[in-house]
Amino acid sequence: MNHTTYRTLDAAGIRDLIAGLPDIAARLGGTVEHWQVREVSDGNLNNVFIVTGHTGEVCLKQSLPHVRVDPAWKMPLDRTFFEAEWLRAVQPLAGALTTEFLHFDPVLYVLIVESLSGHTVLRSALMQGVDWPGVAPRIATFVAHTTFGTSLLARPFEDVFTARGIFCANQALTRITLDLVLDHPYRDHPRNHWEEPELTPIVLDIRSSAATLMAVENLRRRFLSQPQALLHGDLHTGSIMSTPDDTRVIDGEFALYGPIGFDCGMFIGNLVLHYFATPDHAARQATLQDIAAFWACFQEQFLILWNMNEAAPAGTLRPLAYGPAARVAQQAFIDEILIDTIGFAAVEIIRRLIGYAHTADFDAIADPQQRGACRAGALAFAYHVLEHHAEVVTIGDFLLNLGERGKTGL
Amino acid sequence: MNHTTYRTLDAAGIRDLIAGLPDIAARLGGTVEHWQVREVSDGNLNNVFIVTGHTGEVCLKQSLPHVRVDPAWKMPLDRTFFEAEWLRAVQPLAGALTTEFLHFDPVLYVLIVESLSGHTVLRSALMQGVDWPGVAPRIATFVAHTTFGTSLLARPFEDVFTARGIFCANQALTRITLDLVLDHPYRDHPRNHWEEPELTPIVLDIRSSAATLMAVENLRRRFLSQPQALLHGDLHTGSIMSTPDDTRVIDGEFALYGPIGFDCGMFIGNLVLHYFATPDHAARQATLQDIAAFWACFQEQFLILWNMNEAAPAGTLRPLAYGPAARVAQQAFIDEILIDTIGFAAVEIIRRLIGYAHTADFDAIADPQQRGACRAGALAFAYHVLEHHAEVVTIGDFLLNLGERGKTGL
Numbered sequence: 151m152n153h154t155t156y157r158t159l160d161a162a163g164i165r166d167l168i169a170g171l172p173d174i175a176a177r178l179g180g181t182v183e184h185w186q187v188r189e190v191s192d193g194n195l196n197n198v199f200i201v202t203g204h205t206g207e208v209c210l211k212q213s214l215p216h217v218r219v220d221p222a223w224k225m226p227l228d229r230t231f232f233e234a235e236w237l238r239a240v241q242p243l244a245g246a247l248t249t250e251f252l253h254f255d256p257v258l259y260v261l262i263v264e265s266l267s268g269h270t271v272l273r274s275a276l277m278q279g280v281d282w283p284g285v286a287p288r289i290a291t292f293v294a295h296t297t298f299g300t301s302l303l304a305r306p307f308e309d310v311f312t313a314r315g316i317f318c319a320n321q322a323l324t325r326i327t328l329d330l331v332l333d334h335p336y337r338d339h340p341r342n343h344w345e346e347p348e349l350t351p352i353v354l355d356i357r358s359s360a361a362t363l364m365a366v367e368n369l370r371r372r373f374l375s376q377p378q379a380l381l382h383g384d385l386h387t388g389s390i391m392s393t394p395d396d397t398r399v400i401d402g403e404f405a406l407y408g409p410i411g412f413d414c415g416m417f418i419g420n421l422v423l424h425y426f427a428t429p430d431h432a433a434r435q436a437t438l439q440d441i442a443a444f445w446a447c448f449q450e451q452f453l454i455l456w457n458m459n460e461a462a463p464a465g466t467l468r469p470l471a472y473g474p475a476a477r478v479a480q481q482a483f484i485d486e487i488l489i490d491t492i493g494f495a496a497v498e499i500i501r502r503l504i505g506y507a508h509t510a511d512f513d514a515i516a517d518p519q520q521r522g523a524c525r526a527g528a529l530a531f532a533y534h535v536l537e538h539h540a541e542v543v544t545i546g547d548f549l550l551n552l553g554e555r556g557k558t559g560l
Numbered sequence: 561m562n563h564t565t566y567r568t569l570d571a572a573g574i575r576d577l578i579a580g581l582p583d584i585a586a587r588l589g590g591t592v593e594h595w596q597v598r599e600v601s602d603g604n605l606n607n608v609f610i611v612t613g614h615t616g617e618v619c620l621k622q623s624l625p626h627v628r629v630d631p632a633w634k635m636p637l638d639r640t641f642f643e644a645e646w647l648r649a650v651q652p653l654a655g656a657l658t659t660e661f662l663h664f665d666p667v668l669y670v671l672i673v674e675s676l677s678g679h680t681v682l683r684s685a686l687m688q689g690v691d692w693p694g695v696a697p698r699i700a701t702f703v704a705h706t707t708f709g710t711s712l713l714a715r716p717f718e719d720v721f722t723a724r725g726i727f728c729a730n731q732a733l734t735r736i737t738l739d740l741v742l743d744h745p746y747r748d749h750p751r752n753h754w755e756e757p758e759l760t761p762i763v764l765d766i767r768s769s770a771a772t773l774m775a776v777e778n779l780r781r782r783f784l785s786q787p788q789a790l791l792h793g794d795l796h797t798g799s800i801m802s803t804p805d806d807t808r809v810i811d812g813e814f815a816l817y818g819p820i821g822f823d824c825g826m827f828i829g830n831l832v833l834h835y836f837a838t839p840d841h842a843a844r845q846a847t848l849q850d851i852a853a854f855w856a857c858f859q860e861q862f863l864i865l866w867n868m869n870e871a872a873p874a875g876t877l878r879p880l881a882y883g884p885a886a887r888v889a890q891q892a893f894i895d896e897i898l899i900d901t902i903g904f905a906a907v908e909i910i911r912r913l914i915g916y917a918h919t920a921d922f923d924a925i926a927d928p929q930q931r932g933a934c935r936a937g938a939l940a941f942a943y944h945v946l947e948h949h950a951e952v953v954t955i956g957d958f959l960l961n962l963g964e965r966g967k968t969g970l
Contacts, residue, residue, distance in 0.1 A: 377785060
């Protein structure tokens with residue numbers, strides 16, 4: 151008989167668990183009865199707690215057998231397993247830009263990581279009007295290093311195939327992305343919703359545009375069949391915690407092998423949402439600069455890593471060609487990531503406005519008419535980008551369109 | 561203590577094994593002591609036996625812990641496991657075009673399948689001068705049905721990801737393909753060899769052409785990062801057994817998820833080798849027709865399956881767009897398969913002439929000078945195709961070039 155079965159932990163259960171983990175208990179300091187356990191769950195899926203001792207603090211995340219905000223929506227427990235695997239894979243590559251992995255319990259599906267109590271969720275910080283120009287380059291660094299380092303460009307194919315095999319099993323969360331980001335918004339579905347009537351005609355345009363639907367179908371196929379690198383899989387501004395000087399990517403439970411442009415597009419898409427939700431002209435300009443800086447920095451670092459790699463680490467594929475031809479091929483690879491990025495940014499914007507899971511960015515706009523106009527502006531921009539996906543192929547095209555459309559709602 | 565460990569079977573061991581498998585024993589008929597066991601191993605990797613009873617016959621294949629033709633080259637045993645998994649996956653899709661799966665022993669790594677004693681290996685049949693116009697369309701049918709049916713176009717992504725996860729582990733044989741087909745021939749490597757000095761200048765041209773090396777590098781990356789469908793992985797004319805009316809694909813141990821054009825290219829590449837090895841003009845014309853028929857038939861059947869599929873089986877992704885836009889996207893998908901096909905055909909030709917594993921096609925040419933000229937013609941053709949990969953993009957371009965170059969050696 152198996153006595154060590156899953157159960158949902160309360161504060162007492164959490165204290166018991168940590169009491170059995172000497173390294174983490176030592177990090178907290180003091181004795182069990184003094185540890186404070188505070189629930190801070192605010193994502194849709196899991197229970198999250200901060201445990202504070204005399205000398206330290208840790209963050210504990212437990213999967214539930216259902217969606218946290220909708221217990222009728224059943225879900226396998228293994229999502230913290232995939233987050234733990236993701237953390238272990240990315241820490242050697244960009245550990246300073248995520249949280250320290252401390253422990254994973256494969257029976258309780260509990261992941262314990264470093265706590266970031268001095269940090270703010272980036273979405274909230276942006277809504278409070280911060281201007282942290284270091285964040286976008288840091289996220290670019292994170293994406294460049296983690297995607298390059300888990301790709302065939304950096305590792306023997308055997309390592310990549312083994313990792314792909316692991317993340318191929320993260321199907322429940324991949325299904326959520328597929329449905330909520332790449333399917334439901336494009337048809338009638340009970341999980342879709344939006345408040346403002348001015349969004350409706352744009353929604354109808356999106357759903358009746360063959361070019362737009364084909365662009366989405368292409369993105370959907372690329373999401374599932376271009377396993378270029380290990381992705382975070384949900385890299386929105388709510389998956390990032392930051393101070394002005396220190397930025398961390400959290401919540402890697404959606405991790406999968408996929409097209410690198412998916413991570414880039416999620417981040418840029420959420421910056422665009424912030425752009426449309428910010429009435430302040432200077433803040434909008436700063437956001438345009440963040441987007442430009444993200445892409446420039448990602449591209450630069452990815453290429454630096456690739457060119458360093460021509461020295462061919464043991465077991466990787468020795469590049470056959472160097473020189474100008476190789477440079478052309480590299481640029482084609484980067485350009486393809488950018489085209490994906492632009493497409494995935496657009497679908498992310500759309501699903502945050504008319505799909506199941508919206509974002510808080512627009513909630514700060516008090517005037518309902520202005521809020522509706524800002525949301526409609528964002529939706530129209532994303533529609534334009536998908537409808538003209540073949541022409542919006544450089545970051546300049548993207549920013550130019552964004553600047554033009556951004557006049558709406560101001 | 562584990563008593564059921566692997567051992568290499570001899571005839572007596574094979575009789576004992578089958579005596580314990582009532583269904584297979586019944587198929588053979590008669591009693592154990594009358595069963596004839598005949599070794600027919602002729603591939604590079606495994607032991608293969610035909611077991612004959614009073615009323616039936618089966619074929620038995622056992623993995624060895626090394627390459628059969630080179631015991632110093634160690635190899636994991638699991639390749640018959642992957643062949644068994646491949647057979648189980650493709651039989652519901654194209655069972656009449658492969659051998660019936662009868663049994664797999666996961667300890668002895670023994671696979672037992674239907675025997676095909678009336679069939680001839682296609683390469684040998686072609687060398688004997690047969691003209692079997694039904695073969696190429698049957699192989700096209702096999703590839704269209706097995707690749708479509710194991711792809712995201714036909715199945716929920718969960719099924720596809722699970723299958724990809726299984727075949728991600730077939731790393732020893734994927735490494736062989738990567739090294740022998742897509743790497744070693746393009747540089748100095750002790751496993752490369754060729755007899756005729758007239759091949760040497762072409763080899764040097766290939767290795768110093770940046771365009772060719774970039775084309776190969778691109779194919780290598782696509783081989784490892786476009787898991788469109790479950791491939792046979794080694795679809796040369798030695799992996800096909802046929803009569804005039806019945807054609808079977810065998811030896812799926814190299815199976816992996818990869819670009820569909822890889823299977824198409826292996827088959828076409830081997831037809832091209834036969835083309836250059838056949839001095840007879842009519843036989844050459846028949847081979848050109850086989851290549852054209854293969855591609856036309858593959859394309860037609862793949863699209864028929866795709867268009868039937870618009871009725872959306874449960875769990876697959878519902879296509880978002882129908883009509884003209886969808887037709888354009890379908891054609892783009894097929895065109896991409898063809899570009900891969902042409903590239904992989906070229907690398908297959910090259911490795912069969914200057915790499916580790918040559919083919920017997922040219923051995924029938926008695927005159928050494930003519931044999932050298934034919935091989936050089938084939939090599940120059942493949943080089944031309946890779947060097948001009950961006951321009952040879954239709955099956956017409958490919959056949960036109962082949963017809964032109966084919967004058968060499970006649």
